[in-house]
Amino acid sequence: xxxxxxxxxxxxxxxxxxxxxxxxxxxxxxxxxxxxxxxxxxxxxxxxxxxxxxxxxxxxxxxxxxxxxxxxxxxxxxxxxxxxxxxxxxxxxxxxxxxxxxxxxxxxxxxxxxxxxxxxxx
Amino acid sequence: xxxxxxxxxxxxxxxxxxxxxxxxxxxxxxxxxxxxxxxxxxxxxxxxxxxxxxxxxxxxxxxxxxxxxxxxxxxxxxxxxxxxxxxxxxxxxxxxxxxxxxxxxxxxxxxxxxxxxxxxxxxxxxxxxxxxxxxxxxxxxxxxxxxxxxxxxxxxxxxxxxxxxxxxxxxxxxxxxxxxxxxxxxxxxxxxxxxxxxxxxxxxxxxxxxxxxxxxxxxxxxxxxxxxxxxxxxxxxxxxxxxxxxxxxxxxxxxxxxxxxxxxxxxxxxxxxxxxxxxxxxxxxxxxxxxxxxxxxxxxxxxxxxxxxxxxxxxxxxxxxxxxxxxxxxxxxxxxxxxxxxxxxxxxxxxxxxxxxxxxxxxxxxxxxxxxxxxxxxxxxxxxxxxxxxxxxxxxxxxxxxxxxxxxxxxxxxxxxxxxxxxxxxxxxxxxxxxxxxxxxxxxxxxxxxxxxxxxxxxxxxxxxxxxxxxxxxxxxxxxxxxxxxxxxxxxxxxxxxxxxxxxxxxxxxxxxxxxxxxxxxxxxxxxxxxxxxxxxxxxxxxxxxxxxxxxxxxxxxxxxxxxxxxxxxxx
Numbered sequence: 001x002x003x004x005x006x007x008x009x010x011x012x013x014x015x016x017x018x019x020x021x022x023x024x025x026x027x028x029x030x031x032x033x034x035x036x037x038x039x040x041x042x043x044x045x046x047x048x049x050x051x052x053x054x055x056x057x058x059x060x061x062x063x064x065x066x067x068x069x070x071x072x073x074x075x076x077x078x079x080x081x082x083x084x085x086x087x088x089x090x091x092x093x094x095x096x097x098x099x100x101x102x103x104x105x106x107x108x109x110x111x112x113x114x115x116x117x118x119x120x121x122x
Numbered sequence: 123x124x125x126x127x128x129x130x131x132x133x134x135x136x137x138x139x140x141x142x143x144x145x146x147x148x149x150x151x152x153x154x155x156x157x158x159x160x161x162x163x164x165x166x167x168x169x170x171x172x173x174x175x176x177x178x179x180x181x182x183x184x185x186x187x188x189x190x191x192x193x194x195x196x197x198x199x200x201x202x203x204x205x206x207x208x209x210x211x212x213x214x215x216x217x218x219x220x221x222x223x224x225x226x227x228x229x230x231x232x233x234x235x236x237x238x239x240x241x242x243x244x245x246x247x248x249x250x251x252x253x254x255x256x257x258x259x260x261x262x263x264x265x266x267x268x269x270x271x272x273x274x275x276x277x278x279x280x281x282x283x284x285x286x287x288x289x290x291x292x293x294x295x296x297x298x299x300x301x302x303x304x305x306x307x308x309x310x311x312x313x314x315x316x317x318x319x320x321x322x323x324x325x326x327x328x329x330x331x332x333x334x335x336x337x338x339x340x341x342x343x344x345x346x347x348x349x350x351x352x353x354x355x356x357x358x359x360x361x362x363x364x365x366x367x368x369x370x371x372x373x374x375x376x377x378x379x380x381x382x383x384x385x386x387x388x389x390x391x392x393x394x395x396x397x398x399x400x401x402x403x404x405x406x407x408x409x410x411x412x413x414x415x416x417x418x419x420x421x422x423x424x425x426x427x428x429x430x431x432x433x434x435x436x437x438x439x440x441x442x443x444x445x446x447x448x449x450x451x452x453x454x455x456x457x458x459x460x461x462x463x464x465x466x467x468x469x470x471x472x473x474x475x476x477x478x479x480x481x482x483x484x485x486x487x488x489x490x491x492x493x494x495x496x497x498x499x500x501x502x503x504x505x506x507x508x509x510x511x512x513x514x515x516x517x518x519x520x521x522x523x524x525x526x527x528x529x530x531x532x533x534x535x536x537x538x539x540x541x542x543x544x545x546x547x548x549x550x551x552x553x554x555x556x557x558x559x560x561x562x563x564x565x566x567x568x569x570x571x572x573x574x575x576x577x578x579x580x581x582x583x584x585x586x587x588x589x590x591x592x593x594x595x596x597x598x599x600x601x602x603x604x605x606x607x608x609x610x611x612x613x614x615x616x617x618x619x620x621x622x623x624x625x626x627x628x629x630x631x632x633x634x635x636x637x638x639x640x641x642x643x644x645x646x647x648x649x650x651x652x653x654x655x656x657x658x659x660x661x662x663x664x665x666x667x668x669x670x671x672x673x674x675x676x677x678x679x680x681x682x683x684x685x686x687x688x689x690x691x692x693x694x
Contacts, residue, residue, distance in 0.1 A: 020243070021142075022149045030142045060190055061140060068142050088222060 001119045003027060007070065010115035017070030030069060034116055039065065040109045043081070047102045050095065056085035062105075071112060077105045131159035132183035132254055137171040137199070138164075138217065139191045147186055147217075150243035151250065158251055168194025172202060175212065183254050185214045187232070189223050200230035207273065211261055213253045233257075269345040271319050272326025277352075280344030284354045284396035287342070295357035295390035296341070298399035300407040301325070301368065304382040304414070306349035313379055321375055322349065325383070328371040329353060332364060352400055357390045365418050384410045384417035405429055431479075435487050439496060442474060443503060449473045450507040451674035452525065454683055455645055455667045458659045465687040466665060467524040467558065470508035471674045472500060488530075497530040504528075505543070509550040509557065511677050516552075518681075519688050526558035526588055531565045534572060540579045554584030560611065562590045566601045577606055588645070593633070602640060610637050614648020614668070621653045627661075634661050 003024055007014035021027045039062045046054035062078035081101055084093050093101070134151060138144045144164050151160040163178070165171035168191060175182060189196035196216060203209040216227040216235045224235050233253050236246050267279045275283065287296060303309070303321065310318035322345065329343045329351060341355025358364070365385045372381040386407025388399045406421040442448055451471045456463040474482040491497040508525045516522045533539050547554055559580055566573050577587050588609040589602075593616050602610075612633055620627040630646075637644045646658050649668030658666060672683065 020146045020150075022153050022243070026145060026149060030145070033141070057190065065140050065142050068146050086220070 003031065003119070006031070006115055006119040009118070010071070010112045011073060012112070013070040013072045015070070016072065017068070020068045020070070027069075031116055032120055034069070035113060035120075035122070037065070040106055043078075043102060044106055047099060052085045053087075055098075056082055056087065059085065074105065074108050074112065077101065077108065081105070131161050133163065133178060133181050134160050134250070135163050135165060135171060135174055135178070135182060135185045137166075137168070137185060137191070137196070138188035139166050140188075143188065143217070147246065150246050153243070154247035154251075155244060156247060156251055158247070160250075167191045168196060168199040171199055175203075175209065179208065179212075182212050183257075184250060185212060186217060186236075186250070187214055188217045189220075189227060197226065197230060200227060200232055204231035211257065213257045215249060215253065269326070271322050272330075272345045272351075274326050274330065274351070275342060275344040277344055277346045280342060280346075280352060280354070281396060283342050287354065288396050292393075296354055296396075296399075297357045297390050298388040298396065298403040299353040299355065299361065299364075300386045300400065300403040301329070301351040301353070301365075302384050302386075302407050302411075303349035303372070304384060304412065309379065309381060313376075317376075317379070321372060321381060324371055324375055325351065325368060328368055332367065350404075352403075354396060354400075361385060361387050361420070362418055369417075382414050382417065384413070384419075386410065386419050386421065388421040402426070402429075431486075432490050434479075435476075435482070435490060436494060436496070438476065439491070439499070442476070443499065447475050447477070448500060448503055449475055449676065450504050450511070451676055452508075452511070452680045453667055453674040454672050454680070455665045456671050457664060458655060458666045459662075459664060462690075463666070463671070464690065465523070465683055467526060468680065469526045469560065469667065469674075470504055470511075470528075472504045473674075492530055492532060495532055498532050498536060501528065501530055501533055502542070505546050505557075509546050509552060512552055512556050513550045514677075515681070515684055516556075519684055521684060521688050521691070522552075522556055523684060523687075524556050524558055524586075526560045528560045528562075528590065529565075531562070531568060534561065534565050534576055535569070539576065540583060543580070543585065544583060555586065558586045558588055558609070560588045560590040561607075563592055563594070563601065566605065570601070570604070574605060581606060581608075591647075599636070602636065602642075607642060609643045609645060609665075611645045611647055611667075612663075617646050617648050617654055617658070617668075620657050621651065627657060630658070630663075631661055634663055638662070 001009075004014050006012075007017070017027050018024070021030065039058055043055065043058035043062065046058055059078045059081035063075050063082050066072075066075035066078060081098065083089060084091060084098065136144045136147050138147075148162045148164075151158075151162060154160075163174055165174050170193075171185065171187070172194075175185065185199075187196045187199060200214065200216075203212070203214065213233040214231065216224070216232045218224055218227065218235055218237065227235060234249050236249060266276060268275055274280075284296075287294075303325070306318065306321075309321065326343070326345060333339060333341050333343055333353070333355065339355055339358070341353055343354075344352045346352050365383070368383055368385075372383060375381065384407055386403045386405065386409070388403040388406065391399070402421040402425075406419040406425060409425065410417050410419045449472070451473050452468040453471060454465050455467045455469065457466045472484055472488075474484075474487055476482045488497065488500075491500055505527050508527050512523065512525050529539070536542075543557070543559070546552075547557060561573065561577065580587055586608045587606075588611055589605065589607045590611045591613045592602075592610050594613040610633070612630070616626065616630050616633065618626070620630055634644055643664045645665040645667055646654075646663050647667050649655055649658065649666045649670045651670060655666060655670055675683075
């Protein structure tokens with residue numbers, strides 16, 4: 001499987017990723033590192049404990065990292081959570097809706113992870 | 123405006139807790155279309171970033187800073203950088219997509235911002251290029267206008283401002299003040315240049331503080347060069363409190379390093395331009411060099427006259443040599459253990475018969491020429507005259523009177539000195555015992571090893587070496603025991619009061635005892651009275667020089683002493 005094929009599988013934006021990271025080798029390096037990311041885990045844990053600062057930090061980090069990787073779905077979902085918990089912003093979602101959104105992110109991440117595992121052969 | 127490619131790689135620090143973000147910026151910079159070259163270093167949080175900034179402070183061209191990070195966030199970094207002027211030359215671009223954060227970052231001193239992944243890499247590169255260029259241009263202008271170490275005005279800009287103040291406020295009394303650090307080169311050499319720069323910075327900051335906070339002390343300041351500071355300020359009654367304050371400041375820098383400053387002041391003089399005022403303040407400051415007890419000097423009329431006189435002497439040196447205005451006088455040295463005392467040798471001493479000033483004292487021109495490195499020319503003349511005189515007396519009386527010549531400090535550092543003295547002896551058909559070399563003990567303090575090497579070489583050749591003015595400066599037993607000299611010339615200060623003052627006589631006895639122990643002969647200088655002569659003879663002093671026997675005499679007058687000695691020799 002090529003990187004392009006991977007991006008088709010996981011519904012990512014290969015062009016955006018290559019635009020940011022310029023060379024496939026660098027994109028390949030960071031795609032392989034996604035499996036080791038604990039960003040989603042941190043977000044889930046923060047949501048479970050209703051820790052708004054930690055939720056914001058995790059979502060904010062996810063938004064940037066996944067945007068750079070062209071994982072637009074994950075990045076956009078994380079951006080929503082980050083905006084929701086950005087210090088100074090008024091909350092617009094209920095806790096249940098946040099939990100649902102986080103769950104959605106978790107599932108999206110699992111699907112992405114499966115695709116990546118198929119690409120890396122792990 | 124077209125952007126011009128940079129000629130050399132710039133060092134950029136990328137600070138972000140996410141590796142992919144750091145890599146994304148690095149690759150954008152690496153593959154920029156302008157062809158700029160960047161070397162990137164990385165930090166994962168603000169704390170690491172500050173460590174790297176401090177490590178590379180002089181070569182860092184930019185910091186690209188994430189705001190949300192663990193340990194220390196980007197805002198904290200910006201706050202620290204904005205508080206400390208040493209970071210002001212480093213531009214910072216923040217990476218954020220948050221409008222509120224952008225504003226806060228700009229308020230804290232960030233120069234621009236980029237919106238992480240969504241910014242096109244070309245835009246990132248263009249912004250980095252533009253800001254580095256702007257800062258470097260600004261730096262060039264700042265360096266021209268101000269001293270990078272102290273932040274005070276550069277010399278040129280200082281005079282631009284001082285002249286402007288002088289012309290626009292001719293009636294406002296403004297004084298010129300020069301501040302120097304004693305032995306600053308030694309402070310640098312011993313404690314490192316970083317420490318030296320810190321001293322300069324602290325002193326500059328204190329001067330600036332004085333100028334800005336004290337009522338009525340309005341003015342401007344500059345670091346002219348090295349450790350020389352200049353202040354042009356409203357005339358003050360007394361500068362001692364200012365000097366004290368600056369001294370206290372440098373005292374507080376290190377408990378283990380002793381730093382002394384001195385100050386020269388030229389008070390306001392109607393119509394006198396700043397450049398002249400500062401020349402005179404500098405001259406006043408030079409006069410208190412090494413004077414730790416009284417490190418403040420205000421330029422006065424007597425100094426002006428002295429300066430003009432010195433300048434005339436410097437200007438007239440070449441003419442004086444050409445027209446043979448320098449005269450060599452000879453003062454005899456007598457062996458007082460013989461009865462009657464016998465003429466043993468003489469010291470060649472220079473006099474200047476100036477056509478306008480009359481006989482100029484060596485005390486006026488020798489230190490002056492020593493300070494300007496011109497003394498060697500005069501010494502050379504004296505040595506040549508003395509050597510020719512010895513040969514002349516030998517030929518006339520069949521009697522060789524050894525003559526000692528003085529070596530100045532400058533001669534001691536001249537690598538050709540031994541060869542020059544050898545040629546002098548050979549060219550005049552003399553032997554090496556006919557010329558004795560007098561070195562002053564103060565040269566030992568300048569460079570003991572160099573002096574030791576020179577004395578060894580001179581004695582290997584066959585010259586006898588005399589230590590002149592022993593006891594006039596910082597004499598030390600260490601110097602006496604380490605210098606392989608033949609004769610000790612006891613300074614006239616020892617002898618002056620030996621008749622009246624028992625302690626002085628005891629001191630003379632101590633010097634004579636030490637000399638005997640070290641197997642050195644002693645010449646007592648400045649003997650003027652019979653009583654002094656008797657005491658010295660009884661104490662076992664070998665030789666005596668002074669007005670009791672004879673003042674320094676021109677060569678032809680000295681011949682009477684030689685004729686007398688020749689007669690005594692015949693009787694023997």
